[in-house]
Amino acid sequence: MKKLILSAIIVLGSLSSYASIEAAPAQTKTVVSAQAEYTEVSADAVPAAVKTALQTAYPGAKLDKAFVNEKKEYKLEISVGDQKATVFSDVNGNWLKI
Template identity: 85%
Template sequence: MKKLILSAAIVLGSLSGYASTPTTPEQAKMTISIQAEYTEVSADAVPAAVKTALQTAYPGAKLDKAFVNEKKEYKLEISVGDQKATVYSDVNGNWLKI
């Protein structure tokens, strides 16, 4: 009988060790977002290479707004039919992934 009570106490004692939750140190996450400043320009100020690339990649696209940053990268807000999109291009008409 003593062995049965002792065995039950050991089993219950070992199970309570698994019930506790381990504490983990809180990890700090830091996100740095660098966004180039774009200034709005007229559609006439967009280089011909960018306009040609736009019409080649998106036939029938209408240029709604154009923005440029100091690296001469263009942010173009376009609409094709009833869909709107924002695309990025460099001064030579090469598409950028932002």
């Protein structure tokens, strides 16, 4: 008789654990940032501060193409020897991490 009561308690106790309220999944927020649109400009339109920063950081670098966005951030396609790279700078010649 004790075994029957004990097994009934165990069965009822295990059923009640499945009847508990399930926690709602945490809401996730998705942030999508659109890449800024850059328009191509001539190498002469690039500010002197950006050109100076480019020559300081990458001696002997050749500016192949330059692009600018509404925030006056510059996307510079450069080549140093046989290597090509794209770097980003603000109007004051500070490098940006994108």
